[in-house]
Amino acid sequence: MAFTYEKFVAEVRDAVRSDPSGHAVAQLLRDTVADPGAVAAAIPPQDRDEVHLFEDENVSIWSCRFQPTHVIPPHEHKMPVWIAVFSGSERNIFYRRDARGLHEAGARTVAAGEVLAIGDDAIHAVTAEGSVPSHALHVYLGPLTRVKRDLFNPDSGAPVAFTDEHFERLTQRKPSAEA
Ligand SMILES: [Fe+2]
Numbered sequence: 001m002a003f004t005y006e007k008f009v010a011e012v013r014d015a016v017r018s019d020p021s022g023h024a025v026a027q028l029l030r031d032t033v034a035d036p037g038a039v040a041a042a043i044p045p046q047d048r049d050e051v052h053l054f055e056d057e058n059v060s061i062w063s064c065r066f067q068p069t070h071v072i073p074p075h076e077h078k079m080p081v082w083i084a085v086f087s088g089s090e091r092n093i094f095y096r097r098d099a100r101g102l103h104e105a106g107a108r109t110v111a112a113g114e115v116l117a118i119g120d121d122a123i124h125a126v127t128a129e130g131s132v133p134s135h136a137l138h139v140y141l142g143p144l145t146r147v148k149r150d151l152f153n154p155d156s157g158a159p160v161a162f163t164d165e166h167f168e169r170l171t172q173r174k175p176s177a178e179a
Contacts, residue, residue: 101157
């Protein structure tokens with residue numbers, strides 16, 4: 001049966017209900033993007049980069065597109081996250097934080113067909129690698145929009161509340177990006 005957001009949301013909710021540890025969600029995501037082209041072909045066109053598909057107390061589900069020209073600012077989630085890429089390559093830059101600020105601590109590029117799990121204490125910045133946007137299904141094990149969490153200034157490491165305004169202001173254009 002062809003991929004639809006509606007069916008995917010129902011499957012994720014079932015997986016979380018049956019296995020709150022998240023293992024069933026991870027397997028569902030691996031199965032879902034095993035044929036990434038089929039997902040890419042089935043999703044409706046979207047004019048925004050981020051589409052909110054579902055949220056309740058237990059799980060939040062988004063469809064997230066990232067542009068190769070911009071890096072979204074380092075941020076935390078305060079809950080486990082799975083990223084299942086179905087188009088392009090999503091570059092995740094990880095940070096650790098101490099009293100002196102934010103320090104880069106590795107990066108992972110997630111290609112179409114792959115799933116990346118990140119822990120509830122992770123801080124990451126995200127962009128698309130290469131010349132085309134990346135697109136992924138993101139599943140968060142909690143009510144993402146209702147959790148108080150921070151963004152971080154990529155230069156100073158200073159935390160600020162996660163708001164749309166701060167998100168826009170701290171999103172960086174890549175130096176290599178063409179005008
Ligand atoms: Fe994130």
